Each structure stands twice: as structure tokens, then as C-alpha cells.
Amino acid sequence: MTLEFSQLGLAPDFVDYMEGWDAQRELHEKVVAGSAPSTVLLLEHAAVYTAGKLTEDHERPFDGTPVVPVDRGGKLTWHGPGQLVAYPILKLKNRSGIRDYVERLEEIMITVMADYGINAERIKGRAGVWITADSKGPDRKIAAIGIRVLNGVTMHGVAINCSNDLAPYGQIIACGITDAGVTTMSLETGKDIHPADIAGRFIEEFRKHEEALVSSPEGALL
Numbered sequence: 001m002t003l004e005f006s007q008l009g010l011a012p013d014f015v016d017y018m019e020g021w022d023a024q025r026e027l028h029e030k031v032v033a034g035s036a037p038s039t040v041l042l043l044e045h046a047a048v049y050t051a052g053k054l055t056e057d058h059e060r061p062f063d064g065t066p067v068v069p070v071d072r073g074g075k076l077t078w079h080g081p082g083q084l085v086a087y088p089i090l091k092l093k094n095r096s097g098i099r100d101y102v103e104r105l106e107e108i109m110i111t112v113m114a115d116y117g118i119n120a121e122r123i124k125g126r127a128g129v130w131i132t133a134d135s136k137g138p139d140r141k142i143a144a145i146g147i148r149v150l151n152g153v154t155m156h157g158v159a160i161n162c163s164n165d166l167a168p169y170g171q172i173i174a175c176g177i178t179d180a181g182v183t184t185m186s187l188e189t190g191k192d193i194h195p196a197d198i199a200g201r202f203i204e205e206f207r208k209h210e211e212a213l214v215s216s217p218e219g220a221l222l
Contacts, residue, residue, distance in 0.1 A: 003090070003210045005203050008043040010196045014081055017048040017068055024155055027089045032151045038214045040157075040206060041087040044195050047080035049172065052146055061171045072156040074127060074146035076172050082164030082184070084195035086202065087157040091215040095152040101213060102145060105158050108205040109143045112160075112198055118142070118188050129160075131183055140181040142188070152215075160202075162186060162195050 008023060009015040020043060030036035049067045051060070052074035059076045060067055067076065079085060092101060106122055109129045113120040120142055123130045129143035143160045161184040169182050185193040 002037055002216055003207070003214050004037050004039045005206075006039055006041050007199070008041050010042070010044050010084075010199065011081060011194065013044075014046040015043045016046050017050065017079065020045060020085075020087070021068075021070070024087050024089060028150070028153055028155055031089050031091055031153045038088075038090040038153075040203075041089065042199055042202070043085050043087075044081055044083060045079040045085055047078070047168065049076060049078050049168075051076045059172060063171055065171060070146075070156070072146040072148045074144070077144055077146070077159070078168045078172065079159055080164055080168065082162055082194065084160045084162055084198060084202065085157070086160075086206075088154050088206075090154045090213060092149065092152055092154060093213060093215045095149070098147075098149055101149075101154065102147065104209045104213060105145055105147075108202065108209065109158060109160055111205050112201045113142070113185065115201060116185060116189055116191075116193060116198075118185060126180070130180075131188060136188075137183075138180055140183040142183050142185065160185070160195075160198065162193050162198060 027039055031038055049061060049065060050070045051067045052072045055076045106129055110120045120129045120131060128141050128145050131140050131142055133139050143158060145158050146156050148155045163186040164184055166182055
């Protein structure tokens with residue numbers, strides 16, 4: 001295999017955001033150099049707000065909570081316990097195929113959620129994975145995507161709301177969205193679904209896209 005998976009920490013071993021960021025950067029350098037294989041990091045973060053490049057001042061926490069600036073696309077979001085975060089550090093086979101990469105990430109998450117009876121989908125004009133408006137409420141985001149590609153190797157990734165508290169989203173304009181809400185897999189199903197419960201299925205689905213996404217070792221950048 002040209003793709004590996006590494007579990008940095010799931011409950012109760014939450015990963016500090018900066019610790020995870022350092023792990024990403026170190027691994028990214030090695031993958032670019034060809035000294036490490038493409039790897040997907042899986043974890044749960046300790047609670048933190050992060051701001052992508054498009055974040056505006058009025059979208060920040062209303063209570064003055066600190067925010068970590070990051071070099072991914074997108075806006076402001078929250079990470080914390082109960083949310084499965086995956087950081088794929090991949091040497092892309094097609095370095096210009098970023099849209100295809102994002103769509104495959106979405107497909108992986110949609111397929112995993114379908115296992116739990118959740119009809120998640122894409123909504124045109126909105127990033128991430130969604131539950132469309134129904135009797136429970138308006139459109140609501142169940143998974144976020146924010147990526148960066150540097151020297152042909154991806155960074156950052158996806159965050160799936162499994163069992164996390166939604167109260168922190170009440171302090172921000174999450175992802176710059178004012179006309180929709182957020183939800184979790186647990187809320188949608190009425191069952192407790194934790195990151196550790198879906199991590200294995202996420203890996204299985206990701207493996208199905210490995211050949212299309214990941215450059216072989218001999219394709220190392222020089």
C-alpha cells in the first residue's frame with residue numbers, strides 16, 4: 001500500500017490543536033521529500049476555534065474566546081471532543097485535481113453516514129456535507145472540509161460531527177453561514193455515535209479512493 005493511517009488520539013486522549021498542527025507540518029515535509037508515505041492522521045481535538053483565510057472579524061467568537069489562525073481555505077469553525085478529524089497528508093497523483101479530491105472526501109463521508117441511516121449530501125454553493133431541510137429543521141452541516149495543497153501534497157482535511165456538543169457553535173458564525181445550522185450524527189439518529197465508532201469505516205472507504213488519489217512512492221517530488 002502507498003497510503004497509511006495513523007491514530008494520533010481519540011477519546012479520552014484528545015489532541016491539542018497546535019500539537020496536531022506540528023504533526024501535520026512535520027509529516028508534510030517528509031511526504032514532499034519522499035521520505036514518508038502519504039498518511040491520514042485521525043484524531044479528536046481538545047476544544048478550539050480555528051480561522052481559515054477567509055474569516056472576517058465579525059464572524060469570530062462573541063465572547064472573545066481565542067482563535068487559532070490556520071492556512072487552510074474556508075472560514076471560522078470549532079473542533080473538539082466528539083468530532084472525528086482526519087488530516088490526509090497525501091502526495092496527489094493529479095496535482096491539479098483538487099476539485100476531484102474534495103469531492104472524494106465528501107463521498108467518503110456521505111457513504112459512512114449512510115451506514116447509520118443518515119441521508120447526507122452535498123448542497124450546491126455550500127462547502128462540506130449536509131442534511132437538507134426537513135421536519136427537524138433547515139439545512140444543517142454535519143461535516144466540514146478545509147484543505148490546502150502545498151508542493152503537490154495536501155494538508156488539513158475534514159471534521160465529522162459525531163457526538164460533539166453544539167453549544168460552541170452558538171458563539172460564532174460557523175463557516176460564515178448565517179442561514180443554516182449544524183448537527184451531529186448522534187442527533188440525527190437518536191443514538192450515541194462517537195468518533196471511535198466510525199474511524200474504521202472511514203478508513204475502509206478512504207482506501208477505495210487510494211489508487212485514484214495517491215501518487216506511488218516512485219513519484220516522489222525531488
